[in-house]
Amino acid sequence: MPAKYYRYALETKLRVVDTARNDGNWERIASELGVKLNTARHWVRRHVHGDEPVQARLRGGRASQKVTSAMVEFLLEQIRYDPDLTLRQLADRLENETGVRVAPQTIKNHVDAACFTMKQLHKEPQYMNTSINKEKRRDYLVILQEYQAAGKVILYIDETNFNLWSTRTRGRSLKGKRAVKKVFAGGGQNMHVIACISQHGLVYFETRFGSNRYTNTNDFIRSLLRHVAQQGEISLSDVVLVLENAPCHCRAEVVFGESEFEQATLLRLGP
Template sequence: MNKEENKVKRSTYMNKLFENRAEGRSLIWIDETNFNLYCKRSQGRSRIGTRASVVVPASKGSNLHCIGAMSSSALVLFTTRRGAFKANDCLQWFRDLVDACEGQGIHNPTFIIDNAPTHCRLENIIQEFPHVKLLRLAPYSYLLNPIELMWNIFKSHLKRMLQERMPRILNITHVPGLSMAEQRMRELEQIANESIAFITPNMSMGFSNRVERYYPMASREDLKELP
Protein backbone atom coordinates (compact mmCIF):
# COMPACT_ATOMS: atom_id res chain seq x y z
CA MET A 1 0.00 0.00 0.00
CA ASN A 2 2.98 2.33 0.37
CA LYS A 3 4.54 1.61 -3.01
CA GLU A 4 5.71 4.66 -4.90
CA GLU A 5 3.11 4.11 -7.62
CA ASN A 6 0.32 4.26 -5.04
CA LYS A 7 1.74 7.44 -3.53
CA VAL A 8 1.78 8.99 -6.99
CA LYS A 9 -1.83 7.92 -7.51
CA ARG A 10 -2.82 9.54 -4.21
CA SER A 11 -1.14 12.77 -5.25
CA THR A 12 -2.91 12.66 -8.62
CA TYR A 13 -6.21 12.03 -6.87
CA MET A 14 -5.67 15.02 -4.60
CA ASN A 15 -4.93 17.29 -7.56
CA LYS A 16 -8.17 16.23 -9.26
CA LEU A 17 -10.13 16.66 -6.03
CA PHE A 18 -8.79 20.20 -5.61
CA GLU A 19 -9.65 20.96 -9.24
CA ASN A 20 -13.24 19.86 -8.74
CA ARG A 21 -13.49 21.87 -5.56
CA ALA A 22 -12.09 24.96 -7.30
CA GLU A 23 -14.78 24.58 -9.98
CA GLY A 24 -17.42 24.84 -7.29
CA ARG A 25 -18.56 21.26 -7.64
CA SER A 26 -20.15 19.33 -4.77
CA LEU A 27 -18.02 16.38 -3.64
CA ILE A 28 -20.01 13.27 -2.74
CA TRP A 29 -18.42 10.04 -1.50
CA ILE A 30 -20.05 6.68 -2.28
CA ASP A 31 -19.44 3.41 -0.45
CA GLU A 32 -21.10 0.19 0.72
CA THR A 33 -21.07 -2.03 3.77
CA ASN A 34 -23.06 -5.03 4.93
CA PHE A 35 -24.01 -6.97 8.03
CA ASN A 36 -26.16 -9.88 9.13
CA LEU A 37 -28.07 -11.04 12.15
CA TYR A 38 -24.96 -12.32 13.91
CA CYS A 39 -22.85 -9.19 13.53
CA LYS A 40 -21.40 -8.63 17.00
CA ARG A 41 -18.55 -6.76 18.59
CA SER A 42 -15.26 -8.66 18.45
CA GLN A 43 -14.02 -7.08 21.68
CA GLY A 44 -15.60 -6.10 24.95
CA ARG A 45 -15.75 -6.70 28.67
CA SER A 46 -17.52 -9.54 30.45
CA ARG A 47 -19.08 -9.49 33.88
CA ILE A 48 -17.23 -11.23 36.69
CA GLY A 49 -17.88 -14.94 36.55
CA THR A 50 -19.09 -14.99 32.94
CA ARG A 51 -17.31 -15.97 29.74
CA ALA A 52 -15.95 -13.22 27.51
CA SER A 53 -16.99 -15.09 24.36
CA VAL A 54 -20.47 -15.49 22.94
CA VAL A 55 -21.40 -18.68 21.07
CA VAL A 56 -23.45 -17.96 17.95
CA PRO A 57 -24.91 -20.28 15.31
CA ALA A 58 -22.57 -21.42 12.55
CA SER A 59 -24.96 -20.11 9.87
CA LYS A 60 -24.66 -16.34 9.50
CA GLY A 61 -27.86 -15.91 7.52
CA SER A 62 -28.48 -13.48 4.69
CA ASN A 63 -26.58 -10.21 4.52
CA LEU A 64 -28.24 -6.83 4.49
CA HIS A 65 -26.31 -4.54 2.16
CA CYS A 66 -26.16 -0.84 3.03
CA ILE A 67 -25.29 1.69 0.33
CA GLY A 68 -24.58 5.30 1.21
CA ALA A 69 -23.58 8.62 -0.30
CA MET A 70 -22.46 11.59 1.77
CA SER A 71 -21.27 15.12 1.14
CA SER A 72 -19.13 17.20 3.46
CA SER A 73 -22.26 18.45 5.19
CA ALA A 74 -24.94 15.74 5.04
CA LEU A 75 -25.93 12.20 4.20
CA VAL A 76 -27.31 12.45 0.66
CA LEU A 77 -28.77 8.95 0.23
CA PHE A 78 -28.92 5.75 2.24
CA THR A 79 -30.42 2.50 0.92
CA THR A 80 -30.61 -1.05 2.21
CA ARG A 81 -30.70 -4.06 -0.08
CA ARG A 82 -31.09 -7.70 0.80
CA GLY A 83 -28.41 -10.08 -0.38
CA ALA A 84 -25.73 -9.20 -2.92
CA PHE A 85 -25.20 -5.75 -4.42
CA LYS A 86 -23.77 -6.25 -7.90
CA ALA A 87 -22.63 -3.95 -10.70
CA ASN A 88 -26.05 -3.81 -12.39
CA ASP A 89 -27.70 -3.01 -9.06
CA CYS A 90 -25.16 -0.23 -8.56
CA LEU A 91 -26.07 1.33 -11.92
CA GLN A 92 -29.72 1.66 -10.94
CA TRP A 93 -28.82 2.94 -7.49
CA PHE A 94 -26.51 5.51 -9.08
CA ARG A 95 -29.39 6.83 -11.21
CA ASP A 96 -31.47 7.15 -8.04
CA LEU A 97 -28.59 9.01 -6.41
CA VAL A 98 -28.41 11.53 -9.26
CA ASP A 99 -32.15 12.13 -8.88
CA ALA A 100 -31.75 12.54 -5.12
CA CYS A 101 -29.03 15.14 -5.67
CA GLU A 102 -31.29 17.11 -8.01
CA GLY A 103 -34.04 17.01 -5.43
CA GLN A 104 -31.67 18.39 -2.79
CA GLY A 105 -30.39 21.21 -5.01
CA ILE A 106 -27.02 19.59 -5.79
CA HIS A 107 -26.69 20.39 -9.49
CA ASN A 108 -22.98 19.79 -10.17
CA PRO A 109 -21.93 16.74 -8.18
CA THR A 110 -18.62 14.93 -8.41
CA PHE A 111 -19.05 11.40 -7.11
CA ILE A 112 -15.98 9.88 -5.49
CA ILE A 113 -15.86 6.10 -5.72
CA ASP A 114 -13.33 3.46 -4.78
CA ASN A 115 -12.11 0.55 -6.90
CA ALA A 116 -14.67 -1.99 -5.71
CA PRO A 117 -15.91 -4.38 -8.45
CA THR A 118 -19.42 -3.04 -7.86
CA HIS A 119 -18.33 0.32 -9.31
CA CYS A 120 -16.70 -1.08 -12.43
CA ARG A 121 -19.49 -0.01 -14.83
CA LEU A 122 -20.27 3.46 -13.55
CA GLU A 123 -18.14 5.10 -16.24
CA ASN A 124 -20.39 3.43 -18.83
CA ILE A 125 -23.45 5.46 -17.83
CA ILE A 126 -21.83 8.75 -16.90
CA GLN A 127 -22.61 10.12 -20.37
CA GLU A 128 -26.28 10.00 -19.41
CA PHE A 129 -25.61 12.86 -17.00
CA PRO A 130 -23.53 15.65 -18.59
CA HIS A 131 -23.49 17.63 -15.35
CA VAL A 132 -22.05 14.72 -13.32
CA LYS A 133 -18.40 13.76 -12.87
CA LEU A 134 -16.74 10.66 -11.44
CA LEU A 135 -13.49 10.61 -9.48
CA ARG A 136 -11.85 7.38 -8.42
CA LEU A 137 -10.15 7.24 -5.06
CA ALA A 138 -6.52 6.14 -5.16
CA PRO A 139 -5.78 2.57 -3.97
CA TYR A 140 -5.30 2.04 -0.22
CA SER A 141 -6.56 5.53 0.58
CA TYR A 142 -9.18 4.93 3.24
CA LEU A 143 -7.66 7.76 5.31
CA LEU A 144 -8.84 10.14 2.59
CA ASN A 145 -12.39 8.81 2.55
CA PRO A 146 -14.77 10.40 5.10
CA ILE A 147 -17.57 7.91 4.47
CA GLU A 148 -15.40 5.26 6.12
CA LEU A 149 -15.71 7.25 9.34
CA MET A 150 -19.47 7.42 8.85
CA TRP A 151 -19.68 3.64 8.56
CA ASN A 152 -17.68 3.28 11.78
CA ILE A 153 -20.26 5.30 13.73
CA PHE A 154 -23.14 3.60 11.94
CA LYS A 155 -21.86 0.10 12.74
CA SER A 156 -21.11 1.01 16.32
CA HIS A 157 -24.75 2.00 16.91
CA LEU A 158 -25.98 -0.96 14.88
CA LYS A 159 -24.00 -3.52 16.90
CA ARG A 160 -25.17 -1.98 20.15
CA MET A 161 -28.80 -2.18 19.03
CA LEU A 162 -28.33 -5.76 17.82
CA GLN A 163 -26.92 -6.74 21.19
CA GLU A 164 -29.91 -5.19 22.98
CA ARG A 165 -32.51 -6.74 20.70
CA MET A 166 -30.93 -10.13 20.01
CA PRO A 167 -32.95 -12.07 22.65
CA ARG A 168 -36.21 -10.74 21.19
CA ILE A 169 -35.08 -11.32 17.60
CA LEU A 170 -34.10 -14.93 18.25
CA ASN A 171 -37.37 -15.60 20.08
CA ILE A 172 -39.62 -13.54 17.86
CA THR A 173 -43.31 -14.44 17.84
CA HIS A 174 -44.34 -16.09 14.60
CA VAL A 175 -46.60 -13.98 12.38
CA PRO A 176 -48.90 -15.98 10.08
CA GLY A 177 -47.89 -15.62 6.45
CA LEU A 178 -44.30 -14.57 7.24
CA SER A 179 -41.33 -16.89 7.60
CA MET A 180 -38.98 -16.47 10.53
CA ALA A 181 -36.23 -15.43 8.11
CA GLU A 182 -38.44 -12.70 6.68
CA GLN A 183 -39.38 -11.39 10.12
CA ARG A 184 -35.73 -11.26 11.19
CA MET A 185 -34.70 -9.53 7.98
CA ARG A 186 -37.33 -6.87 8.62
CA GLU A 187 -35.88 -6.38 12.08
CA LEU A 188 -32.43 -5.91 10.53
CA GLU A 189 -33.77 -3.32 8.10
CA GLN A 190 -35.42 -1.43 10.92
CA ILE A 191 -32.23 -1.46 12.99
CA ALA A 192 -30.20 -0.22 10.00
CA ASN A 193 -32.59 2.67 9.38
CA GLU A 194 -32.60 3.59 13.07
CA SER A 195 -28.79 3.43 13.23
CA ILE A 196 -28.25 5.71 10.22
CA ALA A 197 -30.45 8.31 11.94
CA PHE A 198 -27.58 8.88 14.39
CA ILE A 199 -25.53 10.45 11.56
CA THR A 200 -26.12 14.20 11.80
CA PRO A 201 -24.96 17.01 9.46
CA ASN A 202 -22.47 18.15 12.11
CA MET A 203 -20.99 14.67 12.21
CA SER A 204 -20.66 14.64 8.41
CA MET A 205 -18.77 17.92 8.58
CA GLY A 206 -16.53 16.44 11.25
CA PHE A 207 -15.75 13.39 9.12
CA SER A 208 -14.83 15.61 6.18
CA ASN A 209 -12.66 17.88 8.31
CA ARG A 210 -10.89 14.93 9.88
CA VAL A 211 -9.71 13.43 6.58
CA GLU A 212 -8.50 16.81 5.35
CA ARG A 213 -5.62 16.65 7.82
CA TYR A 214 -4.11 14.01 5.50
CA TYR A 215 -4.50 16.04 2.30
CA PRO A 216 -1.11 17.83 2.50
CA MET A 217 0.75 14.56 3.08
CA ALA A 218 -1.08 12.82 0.22
CA SER A 219 -0.29 15.74 -2.09
CA ARG A 220 3.42 15.51 -1.18
CA GLU A 221 3.35 11.73 -1.72
CA ASP A 222 4.46 11.02 1.85
CA LEU A 223 1.20 9.74 3.30
CA LYS A 224 1.91 6.37 4.91
CA GLU A 225 -1.01 4.17 5.85
CA LEU A 226 -1.04 1.33 8.32
CA PRO A 227 -2.96 -1.93 7.73
Protein backbone atom coordinates in the same frame (compact mmCIF):
# COMPACT_ATOMS: atom_id res chain seq x y z
CA MET B 1 48.22 -47.51 30.84
CA PRO B 2 48.09 -45.49 27.61
CA ALA B 3 51.26 -43.73 26.54
CA LYS B 4 51.52 -40.04 27.33
CA TYR B 5 51.13 -37.81 24.28
CA TYR B 6 54.18 -35.65 23.61
CA ARG B 7 53.98 -32.50 21.50
CA TYR B 8 57.15 -31.51 19.61
CA ALA B 9 58.11 -27.90 19.13
CA LEU B 10 57.52 -26.31 15.73
CA GLU B 11 61.26 -25.59 15.37
CA THR B 12 62.03 -29.30 15.78
CA LYS B 13 59.52 -30.25 13.10
CA LEU B 14 60.84 -27.59 10.71
CA ARG B 15 64.44 -28.77 11.13
CA VAL B 16 63.56 -32.38 10.28
CA VAL B 17 61.44 -31.37 7.27
CA ASP B 18 64.05 -28.92 5.93
CA THR B 19 66.75 -31.58 6.18
CA ALA B 20 64.58 -34.02 4.20
CA ARG B 21 63.86 -31.40 1.54
CA ASN B 22 67.60 -30.75 1.13
CA ASP B 23 68.22 -34.51 0.74
CA GLY B 24 69.99 -34.61 4.09
CA ASN B 25 70.05 -37.38 6.70
CA TRP B 26 66.78 -36.49 8.39
CA GLU B 27 66.73 -39.74 10.35
CA ARG B 28 69.95 -38.79 12.18
CA ILE B 29 68.63 -35.29 12.86
CA ALA B 30 65.41 -36.75 14.25
CA SER B 31 67.38 -39.10 16.49
CA GLU B 32 69.55 -36.24 17.78
CA LEU B 33 66.46 -34.16 18.54
CA GLY B 34 64.74 -37.04 20.33
CA VAL B 35 61.97 -37.47 17.75
CA LYS B 36 60.57 -40.94 17.22
CA LEU B 37 61.39 -42.39 13.83
CA ASN B 38 57.75 -43.11 12.95
CA THR B 39 56.78 -39.53 13.79
CA ALA B 40 59.62 -38.12 11.67
CA ARG B 41 58.69 -40.43 8.80
CA HIS B 42 55.08 -39.16 9.03
CA TRP B 43 56.34 -35.54 8.84
CA VAL B 44 58.38 -36.27 5.74
CA ARG B 45 55.50 -38.05 4.05
CA ARG B 46 53.08 -35.16 4.75
CA HIS B 47 55.26 -32.10 4.24
CA VAL B 48 57.92 -33.24 1.77
CA HIS B 49 56.23 -35.78 -0.47
CA GLY B 50 52.73 -34.37 0.07
CA ASP B 51 53.71 -30.66 -0.15
CA GLU B 52 51.59 -29.79 2.89
CA PRO B 53 52.86 -26.57 4.51
CA VAL B 54 54.32 -26.75 7.99
CA GLN B 55 52.43 -24.44 10.31
CA ALA B 56 51.36 -24.33 13.92
CA ARG B 57 47.88 -25.60 14.63
CA LEU B 58 45.46 -23.03 15.91
CA ARG B 59 44.43 -23.55 19.51
CA GLY B 60 41.31 -22.19 21.14
CA GLY B 61 38.85 -19.84 19.42
CA ARG B 62 35.55 -20.75 17.87
CA ALA B 63 34.96 -24.40 17.09
CA SER B 64 34.26 -25.50 13.54
CA GLN B 65 30.54 -25.38 12.73
CA LYS B 66 28.51 -26.95 9.97
CA VAL B 67 26.28 -23.89 9.55
CA THR B 68 28.42 -20.83 8.86
CA SER B 69 27.50 -17.19 9.34
CA ALA B 70 26.99 -16.85 5.57
CA MET B 71 24.45 -19.68 5.67
CA VAL B 72 22.63 -18.02 8.57
CA GLU B 73 22.48 -14.76 6.62
CA PHE B 74 21.06 -16.68 3.64
CA LEU B 75 18.33 -18.11 5.87
CA LEU B 76 17.49 -14.69 7.29
CA GLU B 77 17.23 -13.22 3.79
CA GLN B 78 14.80 -15.98 2.83
CA ILE B 79 12.67 -15.21 5.90
CA ARG B 80 12.71 -11.47 5.21
CA TYR B 81 11.44 -12.14 1.69
CA ASP B 82 8.81 -14.71 2.73
CA PRO B 83 8.02 -14.94 6.48
CA ASP B 84 5.63 -17.83 5.79
CA LEU B 85 8.41 -20.37 5.08
CA THR B 86 8.48 -23.45 7.29
CA LEU B 87 11.63 -24.87 8.88
CA ARG B 88 11.57 -27.79 6.43
CA GLN B 89 11.35 -25.41 3.46
CA LEU B 90 14.27 -23.38 4.84
CA ALA B 91 16.34 -26.55 5.26
CA ASP B 92 15.58 -27.59 1.67
CA ARG B 93 16.53 -24.17 0.30
CA LEU B 94 19.77 -24.19 2.27
CA GLU B 95 20.63 -27.62 0.86
CA ASN B 96 19.86 -26.50 -2.70
CA GLU B 97 21.95 -23.35 -2.28
CA THR B 98 25.00 -24.69 -0.40
CA GLY B 99 24.74 -28.48 -0.51
CA VAL B 100 24.70 -28.63 3.30
CA ARG B 101 21.95 -30.79 4.80
CA VAL B 102 20.79 -29.94 8.31
CA ALA B 103 17.78 -30.82 10.45
CA PRO B 104 14.87 -28.36 10.82
CA GLN B 105 15.71 -28.06 14.53
CA THR B 106 19.16 -26.75 13.58
CA ILE B 107 17.51 -24.12 11.40
CA LYS B 108 15.28 -23.13 14.32
CA ASN B 109 18.24 -22.79 16.69
CA HIS B 110 20.12 -20.44 14.37
CA VAL B 111 17.02 -18.40 13.49
CA ASP B 112 16.09 -18.04 17.16
CA ALA B 113 19.65 -16.95 17.94
CA ALA B 114 19.18 -14.09 15.44
CA CYS B 115 16.06 -12.97 17.39
CA PHE B 116 13.64 -14.10 14.65
CA THR B 117 10.52 -15.35 16.44
CA MET B 118 7.26 -16.95 15.35
CA LYS B 119 4.35 -14.51 15.32
CA GLN B 120 1.03 -13.78 13.63
CA LEU B 121 1.37 -12.94 9.92
CA HIS B 122 0.39 -9.43 8.86
CA LYS B 123 -0.44 -9.59 5.17
CA GLU B 124 -0.03 -6.56 2.92
CA PRO B 125 -1.19 -6.18 -0.69
CA GLN B 126 1.55 -6.74 -3.24
CA TYR B 127 1.31 -3.23 -4.68
CA MET B 128 0.80 -1.42 -1.39
CA ASN B 129 2.57 1.97 -1.24
CA THR B 130 4.46 1.51 -4.50
CA SER B 131 5.80 4.57 -6.29
CA ILE B 132 3.17 4.21 -9.03
CA ASN B 133 0.31 4.13 -6.52
CA LYS B 134 1.73 7.11 -4.64
CA GLU B 135 1.79 9.06 -7.91
CA LYS B 136 -1.84 8.10 -8.60
CA ARG B 137 -2.85 9.29 -5.13
CA ARG B 138 -1.12 12.58 -5.73
CA ASP B 139 -2.96 13.02 -9.04
CA TYR B 140 -6.26 12.23 -7.31
CA LEU B 141 -5.69 14.87 -4.63
CA VAL B 142 -4.67 17.49 -7.20
CA ILE B 143 -7.86 16.89 -9.23
CA LEU B 144 -10.01 16.85 -6.07
CA GLN B 145 -8.61 20.18 -4.92
CA GLU B 146 -9.21 21.67 -8.36
CA TYR B 147 -12.89 20.63 -8.18
CA GLN B 148 -13.19 22.05 -4.68
CA ALA B 149 -11.62 25.33 -5.79
CA ALA B 150 -14.14 25.50 -8.66
CA GLY B 151 -17.03 25.25 -6.18
CA LYS B 152 -18.08 21.72 -7.09
CA VAL B 153 -20.10 19.63 -4.62
CA ILE B 154 -18.13 16.51 -3.66
CA LEU B 155 -20.20 13.41 -2.89
CA TYR B 156 -18.76 10.21 -1.45
CA ILE B 157 -20.30 6.73 -1.78
CA ASP B 158 -19.53 3.73 0.38
CA GLU B 159 -21.29 0.57 1.48
CA THR B 160 -21.23 -1.88 4.34
CA ASN B 161 -23.06 -5.06 5.28
CA PHE B 162 -24.62 -6.39 8.45
CA ASN B 163 -24.83 -10.06 9.36
CA LEU B 164 -28.33 -10.48 10.76
CA TRP B 165 -27.87 -14.16 11.52
CA SER B 166 -27.89 -14.96 15.24
CA THR B 167 -28.21 -18.28 17.01
CA ARG B 168 -27.63 -19.85 20.38
CA THR B 169 -24.95 -22.48 20.85
CA ARG B 170 -26.26 -23.94 24.11
CA GLY B 171 -29.61 -25.54 25.01
CA ARG B 172 -31.23 -27.96 27.43
CA SER B 173 -32.00 -31.65 27.00
CA LEU B 174 -32.34 -34.82 29.07
CA LYS B 175 -29.16 -35.91 30.81
CA GLY B 176 -27.17 -38.26 28.57
CA LYS B 177 -28.73 -36.95 25.34
CA ARG B 178 -27.57 -34.22 23.00
CA ALA B 179 -29.49 -30.97 22.64
CA VAL B 180 -30.28 -31.12 18.90
CA LYS B 181 -31.99 -28.37 16.91
CA LYS B 182 -32.78 -28.53 13.20
CA VAL B 183 -31.44 -25.49 11.35
CA PHE B 184 -31.29 -24.32 7.74
CA ALA B 185 -28.18 -25.00 5.69
CA GLY B 186 -27.53 -21.28 5.17
CA GLY B 187 -27.44 -18.50 7.69
CA GLY B 188 -29.63 -16.17 5.67
CA GLN B 189 -28.90 -13.10 3.60
CA ASN B 190 -26.85 -10.17 4.81
CA MET B 191 -28.26 -6.66 4.73
CA HIS B 192 -26.26 -4.13 2.70
CA VAL B 193 -26.39 -0.43 3.44
CA ILE B 194 -25.24 1.92 0.65
CA ALA B 195 -24.99 5.60 1.51
CA CYS B 196 -23.80 8.87 0.01
CA ILE B 197 -22.50 11.77 2.11
CA SER B 198 -21.20 15.27 1.48
CA GLN B 199 -19.53 17.85 3.67
CA HIS B 200 -23.00 18.79 4.98
CA GLY B 201 -24.00 15.25 6.03
CA LEU B 202 -26.06 12.38 4.66
CA VAL B 203 -27.42 12.88 1.15
CA TYR B 204 -29.05 9.56 0.24
CA PHE B 205 -29.01 5.90 1.31
CA GLU B 206 -30.56 2.54 0.47
CA THR B 207 -30.71 -0.88 2.10
CA ARG B 208 -31.04 -4.23 0.40
CA PHE B 209 -30.65 -7.90 1.19
CA GLY B 210 -28.31 -10.25 -0.61
CA SER B 211 -25.08 -9.63 -2.47
CA ASN B 212 -24.10 -6.19 -3.74
CA ARG B 213 -22.87 -6.34 -7.34
CA TYR B 214 -21.97 -3.71 -9.90
CA THR B 215 -25.53 -3.68 -11.27
CA ASN B 216 -26.84 -2.82 -7.80
CA THR B 217 -24.26 -0.06 -7.42
CA ASN B 218 -25.12 1.40 -10.83
CA ASP B 219 -28.82 1.43 -9.90
CA PHE B 220 -27.98 3.19 -6.65
CA ILE B 221 -25.96 5.85 -8.49
CA ARG B 222 -28.89 6.48 -10.85
CA SER B 223 -31.28 6.82 -7.91
CA LEU B 224 -28.83 9.10 -6.11
CA LEU B 225 -28.36 11.46 -9.06
CA ARG B 226 -32.12 11.58 -9.69
CA HIS B 227 -32.65 12.38 -6.00
CA VAL B 228 -30.10 15.22 -6.17
CA ALA B 229 -31.69 16.60 -9.36
CA GLN B 230 -35.21 16.46 -7.86
CA GLN B 231 -34.12 18.38 -4.78
CA GLY B 232 -33.25 21.30 -7.04
CA GLU B 233 -30.58 22.67 -4.69
CA ILE B 234 -27.63 21.29 -6.66
CA SER B 235 -27.19 21.05 -10.41
CA LEU B 236 -25.80 17.80 -11.78
CA SER B 237 -23.11 19.80 -13.56
CA ASP B 238 -21.75 20.77 -10.12
CA VAL B 239 -21.75 17.22 -8.74
CA VAL B 240 -18.50 15.25 -8.42
CA LEU B 241 -19.04 11.68 -7.24
CA VAL B 242 -16.01 10.01 -5.60
CA LEU B 243 -15.86 6.21 -5.79
CA GLU B 244 -13.31 3.76 -4.47
CA ASN B 245 -11.95 0.89 -6.54
CA ALA B 246 -14.12 -1.89 -5.11
CA PRO B 247 -15.29 -4.65 -7.50
CA CYS B 248 -18.90 -3.47 -7.24
CA HIS B 249 -17.79 -0.05 -8.57
CA CYS B 250 -15.97 -1.41 -11.61
CA ARG B 251 -18.57 -0.30 -14.19
CA ALA B 252 -19.83 2.96 -12.74
CA GLU B 253 -18.63 4.80 -15.86
CA VAL B 254 -21.59 3.29 -17.72
CA VAL B 255 -23.99 5.44 -15.69
CA PHE B 256 -22.10 8.66 -16.38
CA GLY B 257 -22.12 7.85 -20.07
CA GLU B 258 -25.92 7.96 -20.16
CA SER B 259 -27.51 11.16 -21.44
CA GLU B 260 -29.52 11.68 -18.24
CA PHE B 261 -26.41 11.80 -16.04
CA GLU B 262 -23.64 12.93 -18.39
CA GLN B 263 -23.42 16.35 -16.72
CA ALA B 264 -22.21 14.79 -13.44
CA THR B 265 -18.53 13.94 -12.93
CA LEU B 266 -17.01 10.70 -11.69
CA LEU B 267 -13.71 10.77 -9.75
CA ARG B 268 -11.92 7.56 -8.82
CA LEU B 269 -10.27 7.36 -5.41
CA GLY B 270 -6.50 6.85 -5.50
CA PRO B 271 -5.29 3.25 -4.93
